[in-house]
Amino acid sequence: MTLEGKRAVVTGGGQGIGRAIALKLASLGATVAVVDLNAEGARSVADEIERIGGKASGHALDVADAEQVKDVFGKIAEDLGGIDVLVNNAGITRDGLMMRMPQADWDLVLSVNLTGAFNCTRAVARGMMSQRFGRIVNISSVVGLIGNAGQANYAASKAGLIALTKSVARELGSRGVTANAIAPGYIETPMTESLPEKAREEFASKVALRRLGSPDDVANVVAFLASDGGDYVTGQTINVDGGMVMQ
Ligand code: NAP
Numbered sequence: 001m002t003l004e005g006k007r008a009v010v011t012g013g014g015q016g017i018g019r020a021i022a023l024k025l026a027s028l029g030a031t032v033a034v035v036d037l038n039a040e041g042a043r044s045v046a047d048e049i050e051r052i053g054g055k056a057s058g059h060a061l062d063v064a065d066a067e068q069v070k071d072v073f074g075k076i077a078e079d080l081g082g083i084d085v086l087v088n089n090a091g092i093t094r095d096g097l098m099m100r101m102p103q104a105d106w107d108l109v110l111s112v113n114l115t116g117a118f119n120c121t122r123a124v125a126r127g128m129m130s131q132r133f134g135r136i137v138n139i140s141s142v143v144g145l146i147g148n149a150g151q152a153n154y155a156a157s158k159a160g161l162i163a164l165t166k167s168v169a170r171e172l173g174s175r176g177v178t179a180n181a182i183a184p185g186y187i188e189t190p191m192t193e194s195l196p197e198k199a200r201e202e203f204a205s206k207v208a209l210r211r212l213g214s215p216d217d218v219a220n221v222v223a224f225l226a227s228d229g230g231d232y233v234t235g236q237t238i239n240v241d242g243g244m245v246m247q
Contacts, residue, residue: 001227004029007080008226009073011063011120012090014041016189017139020215021087021222022046026054028223030085033076035061037090063090063116073123082131085226086124088117088161089139093191098152106153113157114164121168125177134177135226138165139218140237142183142245158183162237169235178234180225185241187213208243217242 008025012018014036026032026049034049036042039060046058057079061072077083091113094105117138128134143151144158161181168179186192186203195203204212218240224230225238239245 001223001229002029003085003223003227006030006084006226007033007082008085008087009033009035009076009083009120009124010087010089011035011061011116012037013045013087014038014058015045016191017184017187017215017218018087018089019045020219021089022056023049024216024219024223025085025087025226026056027052028227030226031055031080033057033059033080033083035059035063035072035076035090037062063088063120064111066115066119069116069119069123073120077124077127082127083124084128084131084133085135085137086120087137087139087222087226088120090116091139091141091157091191093151093154095150095154097150101153109153110157110160113154114160117161117164121164121179125168125172128177129172129175132176134172134175135230136165136168136177136179137222137225138162138179138181140165140181140183142185142239142241145183145237145239145247146245165237166235173234178225178230180230180233180235181237182218182221182225183237183239183241183245184218185213185239185244187215187218189215206244207241208246211242213240213242
């Protein structure tokens with residue numbers, strides 16, 4: 001597998017799964033623009049990539065802000081001469097039971113997880129279409145497939161991301177652009193580290209492989225979809241969940 005000569009953008013790349021994706025794509029030869037709300041995180045991951053001999057840059061970006069997305073993606077495309085791979089990974093949770101959920105928590109999660117991916121996809125689509133090549137990978141969640149009590153906002157955003165993926169795959173397929181989603185199960189990252197040990201054990205017991213996932217488990221599948229191996233795969237959702245949800 002190689003990504004030599006490819007130019008990639010990873011949103012929310014400053015930590016967790018996004019960091020692992022950025023490192024993996026860079027290790028396969030891609031030049032990686034790491035973008036994150038946390039500018040320091042983005043820059044430190046870019047530095048980490050450069051220290052191990054890769055090519056990377058770090059940028060501050062709120063994916064929910066359409067104007068900022070246009071500016072930052074425009075600058076990245078100009079610097080790199082184009083964008084071949086977009087990984088929409090930035091995501092947040094604001095959990096709470098639906099009946100008690102503040103409207104602001106609903107709005108915020110939808111605006112980052114779903115509108116954010118829409119904004120970034122629109123920012124790369126024209127360039128990918130005209131170069132007749134592009135790979136878009138959206139990081140959804142198994143929760144977007146099966147729902148979850150206490151996560152109505154998050155689950156709806158992740159289900160929406162799957163429908164966005166399929167629509168983009170249909171709209172851009174004739175121009176050589178693929179769009180796929182990955183639905184991770186429980187992955188050990190800063191997003192999930194606050195869960196009590198008992199809850200983690202309970203999760204693991206529901207997984208066929210009897211372990212929680214690592215960010216690298218997700219990054220490996222992103223790399224496959226971005227590489228030539230993924231050439232004839234589009235509009236799909238691939239679960240990376242150790243066999244937690246089987247359809
Ligand atoms: P994480 O550790 O919380 O990292 C997410 C990164 O995204 C953080 O650096 C965060 O910055 C950044 N971010 C948040 N809002 C943003 C915005 N508006 N614009 C740009 N960047 C933003 O999360 P993770 O566990 O690695 O999750 C990554 C993705 O995988 C998410 O989409 C998540 O929903 C999905 N996922 C995770 C799991 C899991 O078990 N961990 C399972 C299924 C799906 P700040 O730190 O500054 O907020």
